[in-house]
Amino acid sequence: AQSVTQLDSQVPVFEEAPVExxxxxxxxxxxxxxxxxxxxxxxxQLLLKYLSGSTLVESINGFEAEFNKSQTSFHLRKPSVHxxxxxxxxxxxxxxxxxxxxxxxxxxxxxxxxxxxx
Amino acid sequence: xxxxxxxxxxxVLKTGQSMTLQCAQDMNHxxxxxxxxxxxxxxxxxxYSVGAGITDQGEVPNGYNVSRSTTEDFPLRLLSAAxxxxxxxxxxxSYSPGHHYYGYTFGSGTRLTVV
Numbered sequence: 001a002q003s004v005t006q007l008d009s010q011v012p013v014f015e016e017a018p019v020e021x022x023x024x025x026x027x028x029x030x031x032x033x034x035x036x037x038x039x040x041x042x043x044x045q046l047l048l049k050y051l052s053g054s055t056l057v058e059s060i061n062g063f064e065a066e067f068n069k070s071q072t073s074f075h076l077r078k079p080s081v082h083x084x085x086x087x088x089x090x091x092x093x094x095x096x097x098x099x100x101x102x103x104x105x106x107x108x109x110x111x112x113x114x115x116x117x118x
Numbered sequence: 119x120x121x122x123x124x125x126x127x128x129x130v131l132k133t134g135q136s137m138t139l140q141c142a143q144d145m146n147h148x149x150x151x152x153x154x155x156x157x158x159x160x161x162x163x164x165x166y167s168v169g170a171g172i173t174d175q176g177e178v179p180n181g182y183n184v185s186r187s188t189t190e191d192f193p194l195r196l197l198s199a200a201x202x203x204x205x206x207x208x209x210x211x212s213y214s215p216g217h218h219y220y221g222y223t224f225g226s227g228t229r230l231t232v233v
Contacts, residue, residue, distance in 0.1 A: 004160075006160075009158065034221065036221070041226075041227075042226060042227075043122075043208055043224035043225050043226045043227055044161075044208070044210075044222075044224045045221075045224070046220070046221030046222070049221060090160060090161065105151070105163060105166065105176070106161075106163075106210075106222065107163075108153075108160040108161040108162075109160050110158055110159060110160040111158075111160050
């Protein structure tokens, strides 16, 4: 069974500081990896994804994540955060092939609340 | 396109009552799913469907029923509400079970309190 661990439940930072949100996964097969963001009182939105190819993936608002197969990690980083980045961030994993009944289903981590202070 | 629409947004139930949470999507997505979100536990899959007439259990299915008679709708039924079912419920859909290029589209959630 696949599982996802987000190592920090809360991350407070000051505006314009760098941030890293950590995510480790455990799976015995090839995986797809995702970061979703949830702003207050809203549903989740896809932030970025790793499906194949380059291990470094980027979002349109300056976040990036690197797929590290040897360390089974997919940490999310941003070099300079804004107040508007305050939200809860979820790492998620899905199997990348049709083996088994879990094909396509997303398994989420526990979430990391990022709070950006002025 | 409205995307994924969930109703109601808020609901308070008494223990033992039943109710249906509605989920509708207008994107012709094959795959639909229900998650519950609890503090510190992320989102956990309750039930999912890979097409009309086909449903299956997720990680935490007990106390919930689903059916999928049309592509557009995927209601979640609470048979006999319990305080442990107090949570925020999200419906999500995608083109197909393994189609992740655009990610899942989530509804805005239903906040359920069982007293």
